[in-house]
Amino acid sequence: MQKIAFLGLGRMGAPMARRLLGAGHPLTVWNRTAAKAAPLAAEGASAADSPAGAVRDADVVITMLTGPEALAAVADAAAPALRPRTHWIDMSTVGPAAVQGLAARLGPEVTLVDAPVMGSTDRAGTGGLRILAGGGADGVAEVLGRLGEVVRTGPPGTGAALKLVLNAAAVGGVALVAESLRLADALGLDDTLARGALADGPLAGAVARSFAEGAHFGTALAVKDLALATGTARLPALQAVLEQYRTAGVPDADISAAAAQIRTGSNV
Incomplete structure (x- = not known):
């Protein structure tokens, strides 16, 4: 199964990461407040001490962050450690301009999918989210499907829009x-x-x-x-x-x- 790095373990991110862990994906997690990673580490995830450490061996990177500034900071920290042909799924609500900025930070060897979600904390851990996926999502269809119903919206940025x-x-x-x-x-x-x-x-x-x-x-x-x-x-x-x-x-x-x-x- 694809190795996943999940960055951002807030009210939405933590239950989503837990669902992927429960499905059997090797999972590495990171959160700015490190204590929030401890429960998932106790359940079998690996906890990284930096975004770069989290993504180094990942096939898929998922970000669920509070806004454009947090996304840019995490991307700047993680991008040098990414492997070629990694898929980066941003599930934050940041708007299309931030998605364009993220694409520039990641470069052409990383496939970016903007996939923000509809649904609140009550659906985050049950696979009941509605995922608005822009960009090339074919390579991560199974991962997204674990989290909810996937709606393809078109080229990169359309999910965020x-x-x-x-x-x-x-x-x-x-x-x-x-x-x-x-x-x-x-x-x-x-x-x-x-x-x-x-x-x-x-x-x-x-x-x-x-x-x-x-x-x-x-x-x-x-x-x-x-x-x-x-x-x-x-x-x-x-x-x-x-x-x-x-x-x-x-x-x-x-x-x-x-x-x-x-x-x-x-x-x-």
Whole structure:
């Protein structure tokens, strides 16, 4: 089986890496905070002390990092140690410009796949993610298939681009649900009635995500994704949504906590 180096063991990365380990892949892991690698090391993975040490013998490198700056730093550290014909799968949400930057750092002898995911922590360890794969994914189809349903999006960068579009819609929808319920509160409507009516309408998915339990998409990550989106095109409505999340005051909490702040107006 392909030897995998997994870099980034946060709330999403750790369960994804654990799933690949459970499938029998030889796995080396690295995380900036080394203690986060300890549980996987106890289960049979090898823990590296640097990105270069992690990727040195890898057939496949997977990155699941917080943003473009973290990805660039890890790539700069790891690239000199890569073997020719290595596949690098970036599953972070970083936008197409960062994917282009990563390709330049890795060079032509490395096959880059941008494969960000839809789905939260509740799906990361069960193979239930939706993977938006841009670029030449044929050589890593089995690895990606272990993690979820693979949607081929086209040439390199298109997976990252589609992820921005979908995240903007999802995060924006949650904020709209919060403000709609704030309006319902102001009008004196019963909460169960208002929430149920919204759940039966076009915002059904956003209503479900606004009150989701067992999922985690940090508000700070939502801010990062919306900033990437609004920096790409003129998006006045999403710019307003971005400011709502920025002022929610709960950067480490799930976006449902930010929605609660938006609903009550306590973030204003």
